[in-house]
Amino acid sequence: MNSAADNSPERLVHVPLGERAYDILIGPDLIAHAGGEITARLKGRKAAIVTDEHVAPLYLEALMDSLQTDGIEAVSLTLPAGEKTKSVEPLVAVCDMALSARIERNDCIIALGGGVIGDLAGFAAGIVRRGVRFVQIPTTLLSQVDSSVGGKTGINTRHGKNLLGVFHQPDLVLSDTGALDTLSEREFRAGYAEVAKYGLIDKPDFFAWLEKNWRAVFAGGAARAEAIAISCQAKADVVVEDERETGRRALLNLGHTFGHALEAATQYDSRRLVHGEGVAIGMVLAHRFSARMNLASPDDAARVEAHLKAVGLPTLISDIPGEALPTEVLMNAIAQDKKVKGGQLTFILTHGIGQSFIADDVPASEVQSFLEETQKG
């Protein structure tokens, strides 16, 4: 946190995954220098870019120009924006584009966009020729601090979110902090929920720093780059310890069991709820539920709620616009979630701010009565 005063425009987080190690660069203007960063690291000289209709008009030309300058032959595919793009047909379209462009193992697929584009393009990169190179250029705060790091890729099916996918690490992540200037306030806030999450998992000092400095993070500049770098480092640390999510990595799901249930219950309708908003409400619920189970002080839950509210995030189920979400619907969605083992629920609970832990024996009945009480008011 001291280094928030550091004025160097660019930060580097190295993810030491052996053969699959890679760098995350964080700083302004990285899109305009993508070509050089890629040619410095990858052997191939072909690229297939995947982006969406919101991002393409803003950044695609700059990226293509930079690639061309550095001798990379690139094709691109612009898909509709939104969660629905994480499905089979767009996946097949991306693979087809890459194969038509004769992308080989050392060439790359580039994701230019938010988590939706990153998850989709990463999945394609993992299966085209059983794996080609993958470059992430995340353009939302959420994707810069979360989805672009760690190698999880995937698409949704009628059975739920992210049910098909592979683990496929990127070879390079370029987090252009300037690109976040065109992001809506709402999307920025949603990504901020994941930033706060890292503090709540195991970095109480970072959470306290955010309580004081969140306005500077929203404004941009050094505090923003700092928050992104700390978040990436936090995620990278967990990923390196547990690449395939068999243990500790589950901590990253703090707020996500409730969050995913809320997303499912609102049919992934982004007008009602986006992922980070679900996580914000989910983190408040996880802290409140922990307090109810006498695991943590209710004061901590109140502090989490106060901070997320201050930045403008929803913190209550009733903050979600539209029709009410019955507890039954939420419980059903929770039961469908993949973190269910042999009937009992796995939840990330907490002993207080920065003291989260994995609980794999949470009785569904406790969750149900908690939700019922919460919903009553």
Add this chain to the structure above:
Amino acid sequence: MNSAADNSPERLVHVPLGERAYDILIGPDLIAHAGGEITARLKGRKAAIVTDEHVAPLYLEALMDSLQTDGIEAVSLTLPAGEKTKSVEPLVAVCDMALSARIERNDCIIALGGGVIGDLAGFAAGIVRRGVRFVQIPTTLLSQVDSSVGGKTGINTRHGKNLLGVFHQPDLVLSDTGALDTLSEREFRAGYAEVAKYGLIDKPDFFAWLEKNWRAVFAGGAARAEAIAISCQAKADVVVEDERETGRRALLNLGHTFGHALEAATQYDSRRLVHGEGVAIGMVLAHRFSARMNLASPDDAARVEAHLKAVGLPTLISDIPGEALPTEVLMNAIAQDKKVKGGQLTFILTHGIGQSFIADDVPASEVQSFLEETQKG
């Protein structure tokens, strides 16, 4: 080879891939005992079986019975037989079946069938929930000695064969040698081409043994199990050395560059050519081409041709029924093959029987004139 006299009904080949290590059991009656073998090794008690319309009436009931006896809850999906089943729609159907049946990470997808079913089901097992357990029950000789070992999975696209897929190792392979009794002579012979391949790569003694004992291998019993076990061991050795095919594993492609080109040129029409037949012709061509390049003696090429002919395999391009295959069409197919790097061709060539090597600088022009001469007669 000495152990061909060994009368134990069952053989075990262990594939020591660290965390991904697994056993291959080879012997009669394994389908009827699948339940016990699976419960002895995997934690999950759910299975989703993928099979095809030829295999289902022969073995599906026996498999389901055995699973039920051992307390495994199973669902199944029977797909059309043939290479066309290795495509996107069946892949999505398999994933959907597995998700409907709530297959979780420790549960398994079971492939009951030949290489088509194995490649498809393995791909699904690699992407459902980013990877669930996978059990191979190969029922063709080709799949028992080749496709079920090594973790390569995949489907075809309009751009070519196996262009989408993942590396996903099985957790168990059950090679029921008795199941081969219902296989057509032609399919058995096609699989035999891959058995002979292991001799030609680096086991001259095994090739000599096959020249003497092939009739016994075709007849069944100990010689068959022996040939399958040696083949699995040979493949496993290469896979362990080079799991992701960055080096030595390419030797397994002996005969396959030509073979794939022949398959592509005949539009994967199994009435004209099946994979192993393409490999048989391809191996003869590889030996002849090596002789032409003064790398090996023409006597070795003649010996390979004589043996494959003796077992009833095609050895000449002109052995393929139907219209002639112009050299231009074959060269085009070779250029499309994924083993092309920067314009030059990668081929597996040989210094003689059991002395194959990787040549990554074969001039396309040499291949072209060789094919032209060959085609003339």
